[in-house]
Amino acid sequence: MNNSKHTFKYQPNLASSLIVWSWTLLILMIGIVWWLETLKLKWPLVLIFGIFIVLCVVQIGLRQVTIDRNLMIFSTVLNRSWLVIPRDQLELITAVKGGVQVRIDGNDYRFLMPKKSRNQLINLAQNN
Numbered sequence: 205m206n207n208s209k210h211t212f213k214y215q216p217n218l219a220s221s222l223i224v225w226s227w228t229l230l231i232l233m234i235g236i237v238w239w240l241e242t243l244k245l246k247w248p249l250v251l252i253f254g255i256f257i258v259l260c261v262v263q264i265g266l267r268q269v270t271i272d273r274n275l276m277i278f279s280t281v282l283n284r285s286w287l288v289i290p291r292d293q294l295e296l297i298t299a300v301k302g303g304v305q306v307r308i309d310g311n312d313y314r315f316l317m318p319k320k321s322r323n324q325l326i327n328l329a330q331n332n
């Protein structure tokens with residue numbers, strides 16, 4: 205068994221990603237509309253764009269899959285009760301278009317990942 209810790213970035217399933225990123229882009233649109241209405245760079249406008257950038261960094265940076273010893277840990281942005289899966293209880297992990305599908309206790313979870321990360325994650329999860 206490989207005792208090293210591996211971390212990969214992911215996004216939630218397509219529907220959840222569209223909803224979350226739409227709300228994030230709404231903040232950007234508010235900033236753009238405000239800027240076009242005033243045509244001046246004011247501090248509230250800089251604050252709105254700053255909030256947008258911080259939200260993007262948080263959404264990309266905090267969603268991680270970590271494989272540490274015999275655990276798969278899917279971290280989330282707001283919910284601190286992360287999905288922690290012992291690898292021996294993992295029923296199924298398969299590659300699907302654009303990501304990975306994980307089954308635990310009869311519940312299916314889909315995550316969007318790059319192909320290279322997806323393949324590495326599947327190999328690490330299946331090699332106990």
